[in-house]
Amino acid sequence: MTSQVKVSARAARRMRTRERILGAAIAEFKKSGMAGADVNAIAAAAGVAHGTFFFHFPSKEHVLLELENREEARIAAEFARFVEQRHDLVTTLTAVIDLVTGLERRFGPILFKELLAQHFSPTRPHKDEWTDHPVIVLLVRELERARGDGEVHPEVDAFYSATFFLLGIYGVLTTTDNPETRETMLAKLVSTAVRGLEVR
Template sequence: MVLREQKSERGRKGLQTRERLLGAAIAEFTRAGLAAADIGAIVSAAGVAHGTFFFHFPTKEHVLLELERREQDRIAAELTRSYRRPHDVRTTLTKAVDALDGLERRLGNRLFKDFLALHFSTTRPPSEEWTAHPVIVAVVEDLQRAQQRGEIPAEVDVMLNGVSFLVGLYALLITLPPSPAIREPVVAEYLTTYLYGLRAQ
C-alpha cells in the first residue's frame, strides 16, 4: 500500500514537472521561435535540471507534438460541435479556417507558424496515419456526411480532398503574412477552389 502511494506521488510530481516544462517551453517558443529557443531558459523558468527536459521531451519538436495533440483535440471538439448544426459544405471548410484563426490568436503568429510547419518537418518523429489527426478526421467525416446527403457527388474522393485541403491551408498560413488585407482574399479564393473541386451543391 505504501509503495503504491509512493509511486502515485512520484507520478503526480512527474506530471507536474512535465506541465511546468511544457508551459515554459511554449513561452520560450513564443518569444524566440522553435529554432532559436534556448533550453537553458526553459529549464530555468521551470525550475528543473537541464537533463529533466530531455527526460520528458527528447527534442524541442516533441514539445510541439504535445501541444499539437492537445490543440488538435480542442479544435476537433470545436468543429464536431459546430458540425452538429445544419450547415453546407462551404461552412464545413470555413469552420476549419476559423478554428485555425482561433489557434493563431491563442498561440501568437510565431508559435502558430512553427506549429503548422511541424507538419512538413523532415525531422518530425515518425508520423501516424491521417486517421490519428482529430482535425482531419472531423473535417473528412463531415464531408462524408455531406456526400451521403447528396451535396457532393459520389465519385469525389472526400478523404483525399479533405486531407489536401487542410495540408494546403497549413502551407498557405505558414507562408502568408498575418495581415488580414493580404491573407483573407487568398484564403477565400483557396476555399472557393476547393469547393469547385468537391463540386458541392
C-alpha cells in the same frame, strides 16, 4: 502511507513538473522559435535542472509534438461539437478555417509556423497515418456525409479533398501576412473548394 499513494503522489509531481516545462518551452518557442530556443532558459523558467528537461522531453521537437497533439485534440473536440448540427459546405469549411486561425492567434506566428513545419517534416519524431489526426478524420467524415446527401459530387474523394483544403489553409497562413489579403485568399479557398465539390 501505502506504496500506491506514494507512487500516485510521485506521478502527480512528475506531471506537474512536465506541465511547467511545457509551459516554459511554449513561452520560449513563441519568442525565439524552436531552433533558437535555449533549453537552459526553459529549465530555469520551469524551475528544474537542465537534465530534467531531457528526462521529460528527449528533444525540443518532442515538446512541439506534444503541443501539436494536445492542440489537435482540442480543435477536433470543438469541430466535433460544431458538426453535431448539419451545416452547408461553406459554413463547415469556414469553421475549419476559424479553428486553425484561432490557433495561430493564440500561439503567435512564430510558434504557429514551427508547429506546421513540424507537422509536415519528414524528420518528425513519430510517423503516423492520416487517421491519427482527428481534424482530418472529422472533415473527411463530413465530406462523405455531404456526398451521401447529394451535396457533393459522387466521384469526389473525401480524403484528398480534405487534405488539399487543409494544405491550402496552411499555405495561406504561412506565406501571407497582410490581414486583408489573407481574408480574401481564405474566402476564395472556401468558394473554390465548394465549387470543386458540388454536384453540377
